[in-house]
Amino acid sequence: MAKKVVQDAERRRRRRTKQGLVLSHALIVETALRLLREHGPQGLTARRLGLALGADPSTVYRYFDGMDDLILALADELMGRAVAGWETTGDWRRDLRDLGLRIHATYLAHPQAAVLTAARVSGRSQEIAADEAILGLLRGAGFPDPAAVRIYHAFIDQALAFAALDAASLTLPEPALRADRTIWRATYARLPERTHPNITAVADLLAARMNSSAYPAALDLMLASAAAELAAAPRDGGNEVVQSV
Amino acid sequence: MAKKVVQDAERRRRRRTKQGLVLSHALIVETALRLLREHGPQGLTARRLGLALGADPSTVYRYFDGMDDLILALADELMGRAVAGWETTGDWRRDLRDLGLRIHATYLAHPQAAVLTAARVSGRSQEIAADEAILGLLRGAGFPDPAAVRIYHAFIDQALAFAALDAASLTLPEPALRADRTIWRATYARLPERTHPNITAVADLLAARMNSSAYPAALDLMLASAAAELAAAPRDGGNEVVQSV
DNA sequence: CACCTTATGCCAACAGGGTTGACGTTATTC
DNA sequence: GAATAACGTCAACCCTGTTGGCATAAGGTG
Numbered sequence: 001m002a003k004k005v006v007q008d009a010e011r012r013r014r015r016r017t018k019q020g021l022v023l024s025h026a027l028i029v030e031t032a033l034r035l036l037r038e039h040g041p042q043g044l045t046a047r048r049l050g051l052a053l054g055a056d057p058s059t060v061y062r063y064f065d066g067m068d069d070l071i072l073a074l075a076d077e078l079m080g081r082a083v084a085g086w087e088t089t090g091d092w093r094r095d096l097r098d099l100g101l102r103i104h105a106t107y108l109a110h111p112q113a114a115v116l117t118a119a120r121v122s123g124r125s126q127e128i129a130a131d132e133a134i135l136g137l138l139r140g141a142g143f144p145d146p147a148a149v150r151i152y153h154a155f156i157d158q159a160l161a162f163a164a165l166d167a168a169s170l171t172l173p174e175p176a177l178r179a180d181r182t183i184w185r186a187t188y189a190r191l192p193e194r195t196h197p198n199i200t201a202v203a204d205l206l207a208a209r210m211n212s213s214a215y216p217a218a219l220d221l222m223l224a225s226a227a228a229e230l231a232a233a234p235r236d237g238g239n240e241v242v243q244s245v
Numbered sequence: 246m247a248k249k250v251v252q253d254a255e256r257r258r259r260r261r262t263k264q265g266l267v268l269s270h271a272l273i274v275e276t277a278l279r280l281l282r283e284h285g286p287q288g289l290t291a292r293r294l295g296l297a298l299g300a301d302p303s304t305v306y307r308y309f310d311g312m313d314d315l316i317l318a319l320a321d322e323l324m325g326r327a328v329a330g331w332e333t334t335g336d337w338r339r340d341l342r343d344l345g346l347r348i349h350a351t352y353l354a355h356p357q358a359a360v361l362t363a364a365r366v367s368g369r370s371q372e373i374a375a376d377e378a379i380l381g382l383l384r385g386a387g388f389p390d391p392a393a394v395r396i397y398h399a400f401i402d403q404a405l406a407f408a409a410l411d412a413a414s415l416t417l418p419e420p421a422l423r424a425d426r427t428i429w430r431a432t433y434a435r436l437p438e439r440t441h442p443n444i445t446a447v448a449d450l451l452a453a454r455m456n457s458s459a460y461p462a463a464l465d466l467m468l469a470s471a472a473a474e475l476a477a478a479p480r481d482g483g484n485e486v487v488q489s490v
Numbered sequence: 491c492a493c494c495t496t497a498t499g500c501c502a503a504c505a506g507g508g509t510t511g512a513c514g515t516t517a518t519t520c
Numbered sequence: 521g522a523a524t525a526a527c528g529t530c531a532a533c534c535c536t537g538t539t540g541g542c543a544t545a546a547g548g549t550g
Contacts, residue, residue, distance in 0.1 A: 290506085290507065290508085291507075291508055291509080292506075292507075292508090302508085302509095303509075303510080306508095306509070306510085311508075311509075312507095312508065312509090
């Protein structure tokens with residue numbers, strides 16, 4: 001198995017090898033992310049990855065336990081990048097807002113990586129570190145455990161969900177995910193006005209709107225709701241619907 | 246092409262054919278959804294679909310232009326089911342809340358169909374009908390076009406995003422998407438307390454929370470925010486962040 | 491130094507994926 | 521009855537992830 005290989009190879013610096021190749025987890029992840037960004041999900045295959053690395057496709061399996069494992073590593077890497085440079089001020093609301101925007105921005109910088117948002121939850125290092133930070137922040141702010149967990153989940157879910165959908169709007173991946181502006185305009189503007197008056201009337205608006213993000217506003221709403229909950233009752237309030245505004 | 250085939254075959258009732266097979270768009274979609282629900286994304290392949298239909302895999306291509314086209318049809322079918330039975334009362338906020346919950350529930354009834362949420366936007370009949378209804382509702386309520394489009398998008402995005410993530414929490418699909426309770430508990434509870442005090446302290450809560458949905462609360466927040474915007478200013482307010490509560 | 495174990499890379503091969511084209515049969519239409 | 525479209529099968533193609541065997545390099549130990 002590649003488990004022990006991981007630990008040993010990680011702490012060692014190799015000079016050169018048979019064909020002069022020097023692969024590593026970091027290099028493979030970096031290359032995979034590049035392929036994903038430049039050529040979309042279709043571009044990230046075992047064979048293409050091997051080609052981009054100048055190595056045989058099967059070599060990747062010396063470092064990762066299959067393609068699924070690699071994908072989890074990619075998601076973990078992105079989470080690590082999102083958290084990198086994040087500094088907590090002690091103001092949980094401000095800190096979470098900052099982190100949320102960082103996660104969102106990181107995924108938007110790798111639009112094709114929207115696939116990865118479904119691959120969360122793995123017990124990998126970067127993710128767990130981020131989770132620890134978030135939970136610690138919430139508990140430190142005075143949220144009881146159930147509330148902290150609830151907010152923690154809502155926070156992560158929201159960030160990843162919006163990132164995935166925003167990214168899907170920005171990119172032009174495989175036909176099944178096609179959602180770019182051109183498609184929208186072409187699809188909606190071509191509808192007969194008689195049968196679809198509402199859509200045709202706002203076809204251009206629909207197309208133009210595909211580029212903007214609704215996440216910051218939604219994030220602020222969620223944080224405001226959490227703050228109101230904290231201010232109202234120090235004790236936990238269960239899972240009931242929060243009616244505000 | 247299958248385009249003309251579609252129209253002609255749809256309006257006709259065929260008694261029997263060569264081997265006694267009577268395929269149709271509806272039957273194929275129904276079977277594909279069943280495969281997806283029972284065996285997950287891995288279970289929905291051209292070959293398995295052919296097997297389940299008792300037909301040759303290539304036969305599907307007489308009805309759909311490739312697997313992508315079929316997947317879009319599945320998403321369209323689900324949207325149609327979600328909207329079926331939906332009755333508008335004229336109260337846009339109440340109606341949208343109802344529709345949102347319907348969409349959410351429909352996708353939760355087909356957990357494995359979370360993949361389909363990424364396949365939105367296609368110009369297919371059921372979807373366009375739903376879009377028309379939503380946009381008509383918002384414009385009728387007095388929202389100017391830009392605001393209506395913005396809310397329309399936020400509404401759909403939110404419903405699909407939460408459905409996808411909630412469904413991912415409920416199911417146990419391929420390794421890359423693994424996110425079930427067992428995994429959560431096993432993953433997080435096994436962490437050393439010394440290095441991960443926060444996570445280990447709430448490990449059970451984390452696992453238990455995977456089954457509940459945060460969508461209704463988020464939906465209410467969004468609708469409340471939209472209502473506040475409508476009450477405050479009849480004219481459109483652009484894309485600025487809404488600070489409420 | 492020799493020696494053995496581990497790490498690392500390549501190669502060939504397998505099962506299974508989507509998709510296509512030719513072909514035959516059936517159903518419909520004129 | 522003849523022509524045409526629809527429908528289903530079959531064999532084949534190229535792609536995918538993945539594996540086992542083999543060769544070489546590296547690292548540690550005598």
